[in-house]
Structure formats: structure tokens, C-alpha cells
Amino acid sequence: MTLKIYGYAQSRAVRTLWLCEELGVPYELVHTGTSDGGTRTAAYLKVNPAGHIPAIDDGGFTLSESMGINLYLAKKHGKLYPTTPQGEAKAWQWSFWVMSELDAPIVRWITHGMLLPAAQRDVAVAREAREAMEWPLQVLDGAVAKQSYLVEPDQFTVADLNVASVLYRLLFVDLSGKSHLEAWLKRCWGRPAALKARALRES
Numbered sequence: 001m002t003l004k005i006y007g008y009a010q011s012r013a014v015r016t017l018w019l020c021e022e023l024g025v026p027y028e029l030v031h032t033g034t035s036d037g038g039t040r041t042a043a044y045l046k047v048n049p050a051g052h053i054p055a056i057d058d059g060g061f062t063l064s065e066s067m068g069i070n071l072y073l074a075k076k077h078g079k080l081y082p083t084t085p086q087g088e089a090k091a092w093q094w095s096f097w098v099m100s101e102l103d104a105p106i107v108r109w110i111t112h113g114m115l116l117p118a119a120q121r122d123v124a125v126a127r128e129a130r131e132a133m134e135w136p137l138q139v140l141d142g143a144v145a146k147q148s149y150l151v152e153p154d155q156f157t158v159a160d161l162n163v164a165s166v167l168y169r170l171l172f173v174d175l176s177g178k179s180h181l182e183a184w185l186k187r188c189w190g191r192p193a194a195l196k197a198r199a200l201r202e203s
């Protein structure tokens with residue numbers, strides 16, 4: 001049965017679209033919108049009672065949370081998944097880390113710096129969010145200063161994908177001063193599978 005991914009490419013679902021392109025796993029993207037109430041229909045709440053996207057239905061097994069979905073799919077398909085317990089734990093560490101340190105401030109920063117109509121933007125919110133991002137971005141810059149990727153020194157894993165996917169918007173800002181982070185982010189998003197996901201997102 002084809003894997004179903006609920007969401008749309010401009011949402012956090014792009015994280016799972018990218019992963020499936022990497023894994024070569026066929027999928028059906030089931031359009032589930034946010035502004036049109038798609039995440040709150042009775043049918044969708046059966047898939048994800050939390051009412052957020054992305055979620056997947058993998059042959060009757062439903063799962064939500066972008067990071068958890070990606071860790072599950074990479075492990076299941078035995079690709080991009082670290083092979084030692086320590087490597088696996090590091091992939092979990094980075095995935096939890098990016099969600100707790102960067103996911104929310106990036107959304108606030110983009111929303112109030114770019115997405116909202118100018119009259120509705122709150123400059124103070126955007127500034128606070130950018131400040132909140134600074135330390136974690138420095139941490140990340142340091143992590144990829146000595147090795148090419150986060151978990152395996154020379155090998156892209158689901159940990160890189162999960163963290164880089166949260167940082168998509170940073171592809172379009174000046175990261176000078178964080179040259180290691182900038183190079184790593186471009187390396188991750190320059191992969192053929194990432195370019196396919198980007199094309200879906202930007203189409």
C-alpha cells in the first residue's frame with residue numbers, strides 16, 4: 001500500500017517529502033490544508049488527533065510529528081539511519097534539539113519578518129525571535145566546523161536532513177559569520193532529493 005503523507009509541500013510536510021525522495025519510497029501526498037480547516041476535519045483527526053500536519057499512514061499505521069515520522073521511515077527503510085545505538089541516539093538528540101531550540105523561533109521570525117502583511121507584522125516579535133535563534137545557530141556552526149555532517153563525520157544522515165529541513169528559510173539569509181553552518185546547509189539542501197523537495201515547495 002502506498003505511503004500517504006498528509007499536508008502540503010509549503011508546510012512542515014516538506015521534511016517528509018524530502019526524506020521520501022532520499023529513500024526512494026513512493027508516496028501519495030494527500031492535500032491537507034491548514035487555513036481551510038483541513039487539519040480539523042473528523043476524517044483527518046482520525047489520522048492525527050493532534051490536528052497538525054504532517055502525518056503519515058503507512059499501511060494502516062498512522063504517525064505524526066515530522067521528526068518522529070522521518071526517524072521511523074529512515075529506520076524502517078534502512079537508509080540514512082545511523083547503524084550504531086550511539087549514532088541512533090545522536091540522530092534523536094539533534095532532532096529533539098532542533099525542535100526545541102529552533103523550530104518555533106524560526107516560524108515567529110519568518111511570520112513577523114516576512115509572511116504577514118506589513119501592517120500585521122510585529123517588529124519586536126521578529127527581533128526577539130532572531131535573538132533566540134542566535135545561540136543555537138552558533139552551536140550548529142560549531143558542530144559542523146570539524147566534520148561535514150552532524151552524526152557521521154563524512155556521511156549525510158537523517159539527523160542532517162531533520163535539522164536542515166527546519167532551517168530551510170535560512171538558505172535565503174546572510175549567514176556570513178557562520179560559514180560552516182552556511183556550507184553545511186547548502187550541502188544538505190543541494191542534494192538531488194532535496195532539490196526535488198524544494199521544487200515541490202517552491203512550485
Ligand SMILES: N[C@@H](CCC(=O)N[C@@H](CS)C(=O)NCC(=O)O)C(=O)O
Pocket residue numbers: 011012013034039040051052053054064065066067
Ligand atoms: N511539531 C509538529 C508541528 C506541526 C505543525 O504545527 N504543523 C502546522 C503546519 S506546518 C499545522 O499543522 N498547523 C495547522 C494546525 O495546527 O491546524 C511537527 O513537527 O510535525
